[in-house]
Amino acid sequence: MLILLVFLLIGVAAYFTWRSRNSTVTRQCRWRADRSVAADYYHCLACGGQMRTGTDRAPRVCMARASG
Ligand SMILES: [Zn+2]
Numbered sequence: 899m900l901i902l903l904v905f906l907l908i909g910v911a912a913y914f915t916w917r918s919r920n921s922t923v924t925r926q927c928r929w930r931a932d933r934s935v936a937a938d939y940y941h942c943l944a945c946g947g948q949m950r951t952g953t954d955r956a957p958r959v960c961m962a963r964a965s966g
Pocket residue numbers: 926927928942943944945946947959960961962
């Protein structure tokens with residue numbers, strides 16, 4: 899039974915590692931849609947980044963980190 903718990907913990911750790919690698923969005927990054935500008939326009943409340951995604955989904959990157 900204990901070995902199952904160990905495998906579960908490894909799986910959870912691997913999942914979070916995979917998630918952090920596939921997204922550069924930080925906890926501080928908060929994209930907000932602004933339909934008054936464009937249907938696909940988003941701006942980040944945290945870093946001031948602006949982006950038009952071409953879709954109706956929020957960006958998965960943070961401009962603050964992209965610019966260094
Ligand atoms: Zn941001």
